Amino acid sequence: MILGPGDDAAILEAPDGRVVVSTDLLIEGRHFRRDWSSGYDIGRKAAAQNLSDIVAMGADPTAIVVGLGLPGEASAEWLDALTDGFRDECALVGATVAGGDIARSDIVVIGVTALGDLGGRTPVTRSGARPGDxxxxxxxxxxxxxxxxxxxxxxxxxxxxxxxxxxxxxxxxxxxxxxxxxxxxxxxxxxxxxxxxxxxxxxxxxxxxxxxxxxxxxxxxxxxxxxxxxxxxxxxxxxxxxxxxxxxxxxxxxxxxxxxxxxxxxxxxxxxxxxxxxxxxxxxxxxxxxxxxxxxx
Amino acid sequence: MILGPGDDAAILEAPDGRVVVSTDLLIEGRHFRRDWSSGYDIGRKAAAQNLSDIVAMGADPTAIVVGLGLPGEASAEWLDALTDGFRDECALVGATVAGGDIARSDIVVIGVTALGDLGGRTPVTRSGARPGDxxxxxxxxxxxxxxxxxxxxxxxxxxxxxxxxxxxxxxxxxxxxxxxxxxxxxxxxxxxxxxxxxxxxxxxxxxxxxxxxxxxxxxxxxxxxxxxxxxxxxxxxxxxxxxxxxxxxxxxxxxxxxxxxxxxxxxxxxxxxxxxxxxxxxxxxxxxxxxxxxxxx
Structure with missing residues (x-):
């Protein structure tokens, strides 16, 4: 990571000259429930879901950025646990949390975008399967x-x-x-x-x-x-x-x-x-x- | 754009070897109202907000990816207008809509992540102002x-x-x-x-x-x-x-x-x-x- 959170945008290395990007939106009550999962687990899962999309192209994840919608009653401890979950899941693949945005919302909304680097490899899409494989x-x-x-x-x-x-x-x-x-x-x-x-x-x-x-x-x-x-x-x-x-x-x-x-x-x-x-x-x-x-x- | 929507992730050119990335979450009722703005205008605004973060680093925007939370009553026409808005605002800067994710939600939630390329320029952060400037x-x-x-x-x-x-x-x-x-x-x-x-x-x-x-x-x-x-x-x-x-x-x-x-x-x-x-x-x-x-x- 060249420039982390705190500016208008983050700046990441993209040594391959191509960047792989995927985004998902997780909505409370539909993708997770706060009474069934801890903040930490929700953070782990939200990051995992997007990092997985990056490796599915054959790329190495480099970073995630996160947009959070948070209700007023969400505690600072819960938010800390959530962000710890993002960080720890990213650490499994050598990626970092490069930035984010927090807005007030009636329910918890988590938008995660993951980026990755192909390291010179040919990306693996959905369209290349051949008879006999x-x-x-x-x-x-x-x-x-x-x-x-x-x-x-x-x-x-x-x-x-x-x-x-x-x-x-x-x-x-x-x-x-x-x-x-x-x-x-x-x-x-x-x-x-x-x-x-x-x-x-x-x-x-x-x-x-x-x-x-x-x-x-x-x-x-x-x-x-x-x-x-x-x-x-x-x-x-x-x-x-x-x-x-x-x-x-x-x-x-x-x-x-x-x-x-x-x-x-x-x-x-x-x-x-x-x-x-x-x-x-x-x-x-x-x-x-x-x-x-x-x-x- | 090397690979557009429809796979696990999109793949974009990053000729500079660095990629600039910024994300924002827009929540209905807090950042926009459907009775005050058309779907098209909301799409234009959501894209603009993120593209602006990219140019503020001195970079050229290359693409956005969008996570959408949509209520059941949002019409196909409204969604088309929204995505037309994303596309047209991106076109102003030569960027494309590279991918997205749609989830069901009680209110409209729009997560936009924008990417950019520095074209060899030194990024302009918030921390370089000097007395006399x-x-x-x-x-x-x-x-x-x-x-x-x-x-x-x-x-x-x-x-x-x-x-x-x-x-x-x-x-x-x-x-x-x-x-x-x-x-x-x-x-x-x-x-x-x-x-x-x-x-x-x-x-x-x-x-x-x-x-x-x-x-x-x-x-x-x-x-x-x-x-x-x-x-x-x-x-x-x-x-x-x-x-x-x-x-x-x-x-x-x-x-x-x-x-x-x-x-x-x-x-x-x-x-x-x-x-x-x-x-x-x-x-x-x-x-x-x-x-x-x-x-x-």
Missing amino acids: VVAVAGRLGYAAAGLALLSAERGTTEVPDFAEEFVAAHRRPEPPYACGPEAAGLGATAMLDVSDGLLQDLGHVATASGVRIVLDPAALPVPEAMARLAAELDADPLTWVLTGGEDHALAATFPRDVSLPPSWRVVGQVSDAEGEAKAEVSGRAETSGGWDHFRE | VVAVAGRLGYAAAGLALLSAERGTTEVPDFAEEFVAAHRRPEPPYACGPEAAGLGATAMLDVSDGLLQDLGHVATASGVRIVLDPAALPVPEAMARLAAELDADPLTWVLTGGEDHALAATFPRDVSLPPSWRVVGQVSDAEGEAKAEVSGRAETSGGWDHFRE
Whole structure:
């Protein structure tokens, strides 16, 4: 950082000569609740969500800038915790909080913009997947969705059983696999994105942008035992969390079939010709009112 | 722009190897009202506010990214007008709308982040003013404040007299002197900022950051005739609008005394030793309950 907060604008190094930029707006009551997450966790999550978009291009995050809308009753301690969360999440990837703006608002509003540097790498977009590629995922799927389902089941935060704590923690504070983004770019990934709307929907974006069909292998998407147990307790379908949960900020990418993938990336499907309908689907399964069932033939 | 909207992040050229970045959050009811301004004007103003921060560093704006919070009742037409406003204001400086994010919200929230390129110039911060420098202003002062005062005088938008229309227009759509920022950097400005909190308060920031005293000459800050007439009608002090009104996004800068300033910059004061109290003041005047009066000695 060449010039930090306190002037009209911040100034950052952009050694690559290109700058990667992404922005998101988080609204209280829709993206977070102050009674379900601490200020610190909200700061961590808001930063993570945007830093993840930067690594999903294959870039290294350099900084975030933050626009905050704060109600009068938000305490200085809460604001400090929030900004500590921004700072600590940025520190995980060597980025800094370069600036911000605070306005009065009736509810908490957090606008985060993240910047990144490509370090000479070719950016990995959504449109480069080719028939014959493999589809791989880095990071967790369905954890945050499981945690949110538990918190939403009218039980609040007081009755989280021990075995389910990791899911609530995942909802409060995602752990994007930051290093895997630049790693994938270096490995020659043909397409990549941050899983923010759910694996199936986001791979649908890759399929549409690339003009291909993506077929996921459900056997490659195992449901962890604790997640299955929680789903049973909540009468929910755990595969729905895995396939449609977005807030873990996993990365999904396509790679040429001959690329030797490191253990951080696990193959979950294949890319084939669109055959007239570019989309992502799950092999042998369809979504029903009760979850993702085997086709009944 | 190397990669525009539609992916996880946008990618922009940063030929200077440094990138300038600034963010602001605008909240409905606090920064704008949908019954006082059109969607198009709100888009123009939100973009202008951030582009102005970029030129105030001496940089050329390259792009904005926008996070939008929108209520369900906001029409597609209103959203189109808003984004047209973003686009047209950016076009004034050769910048583009590189990306965005839309979330559901109970009120309209607009987070704008602007990026810029220094083109090899030394950035102009708030901290470089030196005793002996002159203080100069580019752009309008008090126009937007006068317009807001008229709209706020419980008359709504229906009874704006012809002579005051330029002030209401200035509130709705500021006209920052964009070209004057890079121009000032090229002329050797020692400090510069965007007047967003009012001339006196913002020059106070320069004084504090630079460790100097800034003295404004009230004779160099004439009140336009129409502004004086409106102030008389509203029983207001026009010099208060000029000295404390912020939304015109004028630029204020300090220059070495021997710099020959072009007509876009008008000298309004002097920089002197702080003498123990770094601040900005108006020569011979003090703020009273009724406005800015001559000292009574």
